[in-house]
Amino acid sequence: MTNPLLTDWTTPFGLPPFDVISDEDYAPAVDVALDEARAAIDAIASNADAPTFENTILAMELSEVTLGKVLGAFYGVAGADSNPAREALQRDFGPLLSAFGSEITENKALFARVQDLWTRRDALDLTDEQARVLMLTRRSFVRQGALLEGDYAVRLRDVKSRLSVLGTQFTQNLLADERSWFMTLDEAELKGLPDFVVATARSAGAEKDAGGPVVTLSRSLIVPFLQFSPMRELRKIAYEAWVSRGANGGETDNRGIAAETLALREERANLLGYDTFADYKLETEMAGTPAAVRDLLMQVWTPAKAAAESDATVLETMLKADGFDGPLEPWDWRYYSEKRRQAEHDLDEAALKPYLQLERMIEAAFSCANRLFGLEFAPLDAATYHPDVRMWDVTRNGEHVAVFIGDYFARGSKRSGAWCMAMRSQSRADGEVRPHVVNVCNFAKPEDGQPALLSYDDARTLFHEFGHALHQMLSDVTFESISGTSVARDFVELPSQLYEHWLEVPEVLAEFATHAETGEPMPADMLQRMLDAATYDMGFQTVEYVSSALVDLAFHDGPAPKDPMQKQAEVLGELGMPHAIRMRHATPHFAHVFAGDGYSSGYYSYMWSEVMDADAFAAFEEAGDAFDPALAKKLEETVLSSGGSVDAKELYTQFRGRLPGVEALLKGRGLDAA
Known part of the structure; x- marks a missing residue:
């Protein structure tokens, strides 16, 4: 056949x-x-x-x-x-x-x-x-x-081959750990959980055939469980399982893989004449050098740590008021932070989520793309790889632009996180080829007949990945090798993080944040409280991210550590990592860095891009219109359509007239006064 x-x-x-x-x-x-x-x-x-x-x-x-x-x-x-x-x-x-x-x-x-x-x-x-x-x-x-010649060329080939094996093994070990662990909950242990968390736990239990509700290691379930469960011991069990992915011993343990990967990367860089892998990797990025990366991260680390420590004092007081001795622990932070958010901002996520329906947030992302770039989205009936997958024909002025594919729900067969990829990239070297672009997310799947509800962070993830998709869909170059997101790693996150800002535009939420049952728009006071709370807990979020980026840099900017876990501990100790916060991605499940070398020495890229996205959206704010037509056109012509056809620094300068400083980022994170 x-x-x-x-x-x-x-x-x-x-x-x-x-x-x-x-x-x-x-x-x-x-x-x-x-x-x-x-x-x-x-x-x-x-x-x-x-x-x-x-x-x-x-x-x-x-x-x-x-x-x-x-x-x-x-x-x-x-x-x-x-x-x-x-x-x-x-x-x-x-x-x-x-x-x-x-x-x-x-x-x-x-x-x-x-x-x-x-x-x-x-x-x-x-x-x-x-x-x-x-x-x-x-x-x-x-x-x-x-x-390279002779034995050096042969050795480099062997190193690259082994690294490809290790990256695949790391990913599959992580998926196996995520897939195998779950914690069953009896009815008493559902106490204090909002209806949406209970529904998600029941749905996950049905998928696992567990005979009742469960907590899994899917972020869309475990994070709200940690936010809302008043049962501290259960929070501890779930949290420790979550952060120990890839470090449980046996065949799926990733610690040895991480050590071998770092050693081979160092050898690869040395064979090519570089002192460290970070020198090799950053040579072609906007940052250019490890010193430039460290300088940016430390400019952000200092105010972020101060903000986090101040918040920790408040949360530990709340912990003690509940009758618990001892310090605030990592499995306590989200729970008490959520209670504090409700008290200080009168913002209850359980009351908020019905206004953030997946369907309406997809419509919002499409609407912004229409207003900015003239794109239109029509459902497309074609074969998919899973029943949950949906497709749209993307057009502009009646002309086909791309196929957009959305795969939004968590399942056991899907690796964690969210990502964008092109099954087919744009090019015209041999006739016009339009892209097929996929957004993959891990949102909690609702029970049959119920709408899918998102947290505000989920909605931002949807906009983020759609920003990557726009970078692919609006690509307008001749050669596939420089199409779409084929740009410097610390530039690739600019379109995605920039697009998140349109979710924060009040008129967008006023139109699309409608209640799942009543259809009523989000009340104006709730909308304002949600936007006012956008930088809430930013010390925590920034510390867990920047610590991960600094550990990644330390792994690669010097001799490869024989024991990455010890090196991780040393770096965190030197930073004075707050006790109740851990890295966003500990080494054994740091897929950005070890599932391949795309973000190795490059996890900082999100923050490097954030410096630009904060400054870039400020251009729209200065224009007084988030949908300013001239700026949108300029953004498309410089950043979104050019792919890697022009150096990233030049592209940004074409759009904004200059390169940005860190000030807009600190202001956007609410850390400028920290």
């Missing part, structure tokens, strides 16, 4: 035909696609004609079309709806793809053609975009070891 992954897809907009693709199809399709790509690369390298941009760089851009098509479908499913077969495929594909990448960068004849073009670049009459792609292509070859 013909493998459906290798046929011409006649589905709407060329979407993967998930209704006819089976897990058994992926491996044979990858084999065929790799053979096709290898043949294309060999043809380029052995071409007797003198190198030109078209017969070398453009040909390389087009050499992996089938491979990209197959892997886009596979990885779109693998993280969001895993099963044993797909996990085994991930373990198999990692080394295969790493080896293929090494074959390309070690191909001396191929690199010679790239190098020839590079030395003659000023005489080639290239467009700005072509010149950029040539520079990035050559830089990628060099950074992947093209200049």
